[in-house]
Amino acid sequence: MDGSSNCNSDPNPAHIILIPFMAQGHMIPMVDVARLLASSGALVTFITTPVNAARIRPSIDSIENSQRLPVRFVQLPFHSADVGLPAGCENVDLISSPDLFKPFMKALSLFGEQVKLYLTATNPTADCIIFDSMNSWVGAVAESLNIPHIIFHGPSCFYILCAHLLKKHQVLKRIDDDYKLFKVPELPEPVEVMKAQVMSLKDRPEWEKESEEIYKTEKSACGVVMNTFEELEKSSLDKFRKEIGKKVWPIGPLSLANKDLDSKAMRGKASSIDTGLLLSWLDSKAPNSVMFVSFGSLSRNPISQLVQIGQGLESASSSELSFIWVVKEAENSEEVENWLSEFEERTKGMGMVIRGWAPQAMILGHVALGGFMTHCGWNSTFEAIAAGVVMATWPRFGDQFVNERLVVDVLRIGVAVGAKVPIFYVDEMSGEGLVKGEEVRKVVEKVMTIDEEGEERRKRAKELREKARKAMEEGGSSFENLKRVIQFAKGEKKAIGMKL
Known part of the structure; x- marks a missing residue:
């Protein structure tokens, strides 16, 4: 518009x-x-x-x-x-x-x-x-x-x-x-x-x-x-x-008010990563080969959950998939930063980690993107819909569990990771409520694999993208x-x- x-x-x-x-x-x-x-x-x-x-x-x-x-x-x-x-x-x-x-x-x-x-x-x-x-x-x-x-x-x-x-x-x-x-x-x-x-x-x-x-x-x-x-x-x-x-x-979708690359890159706050470097990395990847993982501005994962996410991404990446993972938790935690540095070393070439704010609208609009693991906040969900990107849904609180039902059950453009309760109910000591690395791997591969079911999800997502643009x-x-x-x-x- x-x-x-x-x-x-x-x-x-x-x-x-x-x-x-x-x-x-x-x-x-x-x-x-x-x-x-x-x-x-x-x-x-x-x-x-x-x-x-x-x-x-x-x-x-x-x-x-x-x-x-x-x-x-x-x-x-x-x-x-x-x-x-x-x-x-x-x-x-x-x-x-x-x-x-x-x-x-x-x-x-x-x-x-x-x-x-x-x-x-x-x-x-x-x-x-x-x-x-x-x-x-x-x-x-x-x-x-x-x-x-x-x-x-x-x-x-x-x-x-x-x-x-x-x-x-x-x-x-x-x-x-x-x-x-x-x-x-x-x-x-x-x-x-x-x-x-x-x-x-x-x-x-x-x-x-x-x-x-x-x-x-x-x-x-x-x-x-x-x-x-x-x-x-x-x-x-x-x-x-x-x-x-x-x-x-x-x-x-309000996100479509940002038409040029600079507006998309700065939607929200200034990016924590050089956008030229990020675009160069994305340009080097095949279409639909990158999974983007981000959980919004308020949600924070305990380190035990970060480890499980990392294990899932690492094992899924071994099957020719790449990822971009936004880890805001690293900003204020030495323990997280130490673990993350080791993780980055192991996954060099397969993945990119962004500490802090990411240019999400710009990433979602890139042809290399094949899926988006999201907390189902409506801004993020709707940006993905506007970009025609299939989602792996992982709600945390607020409106997010209902948005998951809309994405998975009604629009049928997403796959649920399997989180059943808000993040406040997760017990880090006992592990109750944590989503395991194996579950992360399975949902990443399900979203990114182009089988008959996956192709139908992508087709519906692209149809909604066109309707969004016309609106x-x-x-x-x-x-x-x-x-x-x-x-x-x-x-x-x-x-x-x-x-x-």
């Missing part, structure tokens, strides 16, 4: 405020939303904090300097110390212990006061706010200033619908066994899940107050923007629209929905003004 040529053609463009939740997996798609809205004729203000702005600096520089899009990145102070957080703790992945998550959410609500002051004085006035559903405080701020507000849901519609139906039917309160499989009621494509797999923070008694605030804000919103597209999740989208009785605009092109479903969001923003603000 490229509207940069006409981004300044409207003399009175809609002014849309974007407020992401401060977690890397939430920031990344919201930056893409900014890029797309600005390319399609809107004036965009992206509100964040100094630490988060520094993290997405490559994307900011690209939008402001290379593409020259009308996006204003506004940095407002985040008062970490006022709630007992360490200085600079402005992102979820900087939270050092679980007991600091509530203070972080408190700091977010205080951040709302800064946002309100800014919006009161901003010029031109805001026509609409699009905000992450986790930022429940936005609803009260928007209503106090008579600004229409739209929720942005980062996860798949399949997951959002599942969560809605589980709450509607009070399913989790009626199930005592965390490990018993059950079907989600009313789901268009029935799948089985466990309570342990779908229980989120919002479902826990100690988070009841915060949960009610989130649900209250969702009800007050004018509509919902989602990172998906009509042709991918039609039945879920249709059902979700009926359930909430609001406008729902799917505008994805984002002029006249496509996501292209048209994006225009509708902008039109709605302008019209809704006028409607509110007429009522006052």
Whole structure:
């Protein structure tokens, strides 16, 4: 979707405020939303904090300097110390212990006061706010200033619908066994899940107050923007629209907003590896011969699990397969680094290890990629769908187990590694919950082998890739929905003004 040529053609463009939740997996798609809205004729203000702005600096520089899009990145102070957080703790992945998550959410609500002051004085006035559903405080701020507000849901519609139906039917309160499989009621494509797999923070008694605030804000919103597209999740989208009785605009895959190689390489944060070196290595590999292994920005494996993954990759690589493995755990662990150095020596020529942040969208788009072992976070899953890459699914927590069911059971473009419980349930001492190296090897070979079953998976993945691209092109479903969001923003603000 490229509207940069006409981004300044409207003399009175809609002014849309974007407020992401401060977690890397939430920031990344919201930056893409900014890029797309600005390319399609809107004036965009992206509100964040100094630490988060520094993290997405490559994307900011690209939008402001290379593409020259009308996006204003506004940095407002985040008062970490006022709630007992360490200085600079402005992102979820900087939270050092679980007991600091509530203070972080408190700091977010205080951040709302800064946002309100800014919006009161901003010029031109805001026509609409699009905000992450986790930022429940936005609803009260928007209503106090008579600004229409739209929720942005980062996860798949399949997951959002599942969560809605589980709450509607009070399913989790009626199930005592965390490990018993059950079907989600009313789901268009029935799948089985466990309570342990779908229980989120919002479902826990100690988070009841915060949960009610989130649900209250969702009800007050004018509509919902989602990172998906009509042709991918039609039945879920249709059902979700009926359930909430609001406008729902799917505008994805948002990752396809990054068209050139540099934009793909810097999606999220600056890469931890020289992209020229990485591309040269990939170019040397045969098509569909490389397995990419990465588990997202928040998930961390204990060293016992890393060893098992390494054993699986090493034994699978002996059958002419190559791999790229992102090991963020090496950044802060001497023990991991020592083991990893030995592993690299043994697999020299077969694999590449990236310590830290990887240019994932760029890697997934390379012709050498044959498979992606993923934690099933929606950003990663959807990047793979947009690139037409088959997946080995290894969910950890949150929406990831439901996304696995979508990939494996509904879309049928993935193979489950075999993880049954969230990573919090894994006992490193006893080994309970660990996925063994032999299981890793088997799923890698199953995904990468081109037999009849594998060929069908690849065919379906390529078909979805083409549908994704068409959705984002002029006249496509996501292209048209994006225009509708902008039109709605302008019209809704006028409607509110007429009522006052």
